[in-house]
Amino acid sequence: MQNGNFLRNIWIIMKREFAGYFGSPVAYVFIVIFLLLTGFFTFYISNFFEAGQADLKGFFQWHPWLFMFLVPAVAMRLWAEERRLGTIELLLTLPVTVTDVVLGKFLAAWCFIGIALTLTFPLVITVVYLGNPDLGVIFCAYLGSFLMAGTFLSVGSMTSALTRSQVVSFILAVVTCLFLILAGFAPVTAVLSGWAPMWLVDLVSSTSVLSHFASIARGVLDVRDLLYYLSVMIFMIFVNGVILQNRESA
Amino acid sequence: MIEVRHLTKQFGNHLAVDDISFTAQKGEILGFLGPNGAGKSTTMRMITGFFPPTSGTVIIGGSDILSQSLAARRKIGYLPENAPVYPDMTVGRYLDFCAEIRGFSGTAKTQRVDETLERCFLAGVRHQMVNTLSKGYKQRVCFAQSILHDPEYLILDEPTDGLDPNQKHEVRLMIREMSATKAIIFSTHILDEVDSVCSRAIIIADGKVVADDTPDGLRRRSAFHGSVVLTVTGAAAGGAQKGIADLEGIASVSVVESDGDRTTLRIFPDDPEVSVADRVIATVSRDGVGIDAMFVEQGRLDDVFREITTGK
Numbered sequence: 001m002q003n004g005n006f007l008r009n010i011w012i013i014m015k016r017e018f019a020g021y022f023g024s025p026v027a028y029v030f031i032v033i034f035l036l037l038t039g040f041f042t043f044y045i046s047n048f049f050e051a052g053q054a055d056l057k058g059f060f061q062w063h064p065w066l067f068m069f070l071v072p073a074v075a076m077r078l079w080a081e082e083r084r085l086g087t088i089e090l091l092l093t094l095p096v097t098v099t100d101v102v103l104g105k106f107l108a109a110w111c112f113i114g115i116a117l118t119l120t121f122p123l124v125i126t127v128v129y130l131g132n133p134d135l136g137v138i139f140c141a142y143l144g145s146f147l148m149a150g151t152f153l154s155v156g157s158m159t160s161a162l163t164r165s166q167v168v169s170f171i172l173a174v175v176t177c178l179f180l181i182l183a184g185f186a187p188v189t190a191v192l193s194g195w196a197p198m199w200l201v202d203l204v205s206s207t208s209v210l211s212h213f214a215s216i217a218r219g220v221l222d223v224r225d226l227l228y229y230l231s232v233m234i235f236m237i238f239v240n241g242v243i244l245q246n247r248e249s250a
Numbered sequence: 251m252i253e254v255r256h257l258t259k260q261f262g263n264h265l266a267v268d269d270i271s272f273t274a275q276k277g278e279i280l281g282f283l284g285p286n287g288a289g290k291s292t293t294m295r296m297i298t299g300f301f302p303p304t305s306g307t308v309i310i311g312g313s314d315i316l317s318q319s320l321a322a323r324r325k326i327g328y329l330p331e332n333a334p335v336y337p338d339m340t341v342g343r344y345l346d347f348c349a350e351i352r353g354f355s356g357t358a359k360t361q362r363v364d365e366t367l368e369r370c371f372l373a374g375v376r377h378q379m380v381n382t383l384s385k386g387y388k389q390r391v392c393f394a395q396s397i398l399h400d401p402e403y404l405i406l407d408e409p410t411d412g413l414d415p416n417q418k419h420e421v422r423l424m425i426r427e428m429s430a431t432k433a434i435i436f437s438t439h440i441l442d443e444v445d446s447v448c449s450r451a452i453i454i455a456d457g458k459v460v461a462d463d464t465p466d467g468l469r470r471r472s473a474f475h476g477s478v479v480l481t482v483t484g485a486a487a488g489g490a491q492k493g494i495a496d497l498e499g500i501a502s503v504s505v506v507e508s509d510g511d512r513t514t515l516r517i518f519p520d521d522p523e524v525s526v527a528d529r530v531i532a533t534v535s536r537d538g539v540g541i542d543a544m545f546v547e548q549g550r551l552d553d554v555f556r557e558i559t560t561g562k
Contacts, residue, residue, distance in 0.1 A: 009351065016339070016347045023338035023379065086334030090395065093298045093330075094351050095323040248261060248301075 009096045013104025014111070021112055030074060034116045037066055042123065054131025059123055060141045060217050064181050064210055067145075067152050072173035074113060075156020076166040078105050079244070083164040092244070102241045106157050113149045117142065137219035144216030147229040148209050152177045154236035161243040177209075180232075184208025251275050252297065252403055252433050256306035259292050259457075266292045268457035269306070274433040274450075276402065279425060281448035281465075282437035285559050289457040290437045291331050294407050297435070298328045311402055324352075327401035329409050333392035337381035341372055341391055344380060345398060352399040362398060370394040371420070386417045393421065397428065404428070406436035410443065422447050441551040455559040465551065471558070472549025476522025478530055479506070481514045481542040490539045491515055494530055512542060 021027040038059065042048045046058025082088035091101060127133045156173035163169050182188050184205040193201045205211050212225040252274040259267040267289040274280045284290050295301045297308045299315045299322065308315040313322035336344060345366060349359045367373045370390045375383060380391060393409060409425070410418040418440075425434060425447055438444065444451050445465050453461040453468075461468060469475060482490050491513075495503045499520050506514040519526045527546055534541060 012347065012350045015350075016336075019343055019347075020336055020338045023340075085337070086330060086332055087336055089295070089300050089330040090328065090334060090392075093300050093323060093326070093328050094348075095320045095353075096351060097320070245302075 006097075006100060009100040010104040010107065013096070013101055014108040017105055017108030018112070021108075026074075026077070027112065030070065030112075031116045031119060034066070034070055035119060037070075038062065038120055038123075041066070054127050054133045056123060056127060056133070056138055056141060057217070059120070060145060063145045064148060064213060067149050068174060068177045068181060071113065071149055071152035072156040072159075072170050072177065074109050075153050075173055076160050076169040078109060078157050079160040079240075080164050080166045080169045084166075098241050098244050102157070102237055102244065106154065106237055106240075109153055109157070110146075110150050113153065114146055117146055117149070134219065137217075140219045140221055141217040143221075144213050144225070147216070147226070148213050151180070151209055151229050151232045151236075154233040154240070155180070158236045158240040158243065161240050161247075180207070180209045182208070184210035184212075184214075251309075251311065252435065253309040254293075254297065254306075255309065257293060257296055257303050257308065258305045259289070259296060259301065260304045266457055267296070267303075270454065270457070270459055271306075272452055272459060272462060274403075274435050276433045277430060278433055278450060279429045279448045280433070280435045281444040281451040282435055282454070283439075283441070283444065283451055283555065284437075284454040286439075288454050288559070290454060291407055293454070294328075294405050294435070294437065295330075298326055298405050299323055324399075325402045327396035327399065327404045329392055329396040329404075329406040331407040332411070333389045335380050335388055335391050335395070338379065340377050340379055341383070342367070342376040344391065345394060348395045348398050354399070366394045366398045369397070369424075385412050386414065389413060389417075389421075393424075397424075402432055404432055404434040404436075406434065408437055408439070410438065410440065418443075441555060444551060453555065453558050460558050461554075468551060468554050469549040470522070472547075472554050473557075474516075474547045474553065475549035476519055477547045478517040478519070478527055478544065479514065479547055480517060480530060480534070480544045481512060482534060483512050483540040483542050484538075490534050490537055493533050493537055497526070497529055497533060499524060499526055499529075516547075 041062040042059040046061065048058050051058060079088070082091060092098070124138060127138070128135075152173070155176045156169070159172035159176065160166075160169040162172065185208070189201055189205050192204060206228075212228045215222055216225050254270060254272050257267055257270045258265070270289075270293055272280075282290055282294070292301065296303045297310075297315065299319055302316065308322075310322040311325050313325065315322045339347075342363065345363045346359065349362050354362050364373075367376055370393060372387070372390055372394055375387060380388060383391070389409070389412065393406075396404060396406065404425075406425070410421050413421065422443065425436065428434065429449075436447075448465060450462070450464055451468060452459055461471075463471075480494075491503050491505065494500060494515070494517055501518045501520045503515055503517050506516050508514070517526065517530060525546070527544070531541065531544070
């Protein structure tokens with residue numbers, strides 16, 4: 001296929017998605033809520049100042065749980081909204097492939113979450129001002145957080161293609177994300193390790209976003225973690241495309 | 251040319267479109283008629299490549315919509331039912347997007363968008379958000395999107411639905427204006443529209459093509475086609491009916507309405523294409539009966555439509 005067109009089409013679709021985000025209150029509401037919640041958890045629950053540590057652990061540890069709700073909220077409109085409005089009919093009869101459209105929409109939403117994440121930069125400045133943090137670790141944690149958001153987003157995009165109801169899409173995505181988190185959540189793995197063989201516990205926890213996020217957030221950039229995130233995303237986006245191609249109703 | 255070949259679509263157990271075939275040439279405006287649920291929109295969705303057909307295919311200007319999908323889609327302009335447009339963008343921005351995704355850029359793009367805005371009377375709302383527009387404007391924005399790239403083939407699903415009479419008129423004018431160089435297929439419920447716009451009409455019912463003819467040809471199928479409706483006054487009206495019935499070439503005469511001394515008769519000739527009007531006039535005036543009104547019925551599309559689609 002023509003590579004130039006492929007990238008061009010994705011870019012045009014991304015631009016349109018962005019115009020849509022910022023043309024409605026969705027973008028602003030999401031960014032404000034995300035910043036308020038991260039601030040609240042970091043300062044009041046993790047006691048950022050009282051901890052006396054010049055790092056952002058207390059900030060990043062909440063990301064899986066925040067993203068579990070916030071990312072499906074962004075993702076739920078990706079396809080369900082197009083189907084409800086009927087604009088999907090125009091979008092999918094344009095001279096572009098389903099891959100162009102799915103990737104364009106996904107990347108636009110991912111960039112948007114990236115923008116929200118970037119806007120937490122005052123925290124980094126604060127830590128740098130207060131102490132001497134390891135900026136490499138912080139960068140890694142941001143990268144891990146961004147990859148995790150992308151993973152949740154790919155799940156949400158897929159569930160959004162399944163239905164024209166945003167609520168159904170949201171709930172399906174949250175439940176799936178919850179599963180991806182809980183598989184590696186310490187209390188759950190503790191229950192499992194009580195009776196299951198070690199390899200099974202490892203297998204279950206290796207499907208979890210949490211264990212992969214934890215190692216990146218410590219500053220350990222392992223290829224396996226990157227592969228994990230990318231493969232979940234590619235799989236979900238692929239399923240998303242298949243669902244769209246086999247839809248039997250508008 | 252749009253070539254629809256044995257198009258079939260099955261939804262579960264329901265056969266929505268059942269082996270439909272037809273062609274539309276450039277210069278032709280093809281009216282696509284049928285009761286609700288007959289399969290019009292489903293057929294159009296398959297022609298535009300939105301739904302894959304269960305079997306059969308569509309050839310758009312030599313490109314197969316299934317195997318050469320992108321090439322085929324480039325040649326089509328499509329206005330879906332209910333004219334969906336993204337609500338959270340301005341009109342200008344939306345058309346920019348459509349122009350870009352259709353491969354225009356730079357000044358060519360700007361020129362395209364400007365021209366289209368002008369043509370669809372949208373220049374005044376260029377910077378307005380789509381969700382603040384009235385139904386008529388949204389319809390026009392969607393219409394603008396379909397003609398922006400000057401496609402050779404236009405597929406319009408109920409383009410005048412929800413418009414006021416003036417807007418309907420405008421849209422019809424636009425369709426007629428563009429028809430010289432394009433093949434246009436449009437679906438509608440409004441039979442007057444078929445008469446004023448279409449060069450050919452296809453009626454489908456239960457997913458099958460039940461008629462494919464010119465509007466005149468369809469009208470000729472009416473039981474009333476060629477019949478003479480005559481309103482006479484005076485006491486001798488009863489005699490007039492008998493006198494006419496005895497004329498050569500008259501199949502039957504029936505009384506449509508009788509109100510005091512005015513009687514309306516409907517005269518069916520043996521051959522609807524042979525005019526009997528002058529002989530009827532001669533007979534009636536010979537008998538000294540006054541003529542109030544008289545016209546030759548062409549047949550009404552409504553009647554033909556009902557007859558064809560319901561079998562009544």
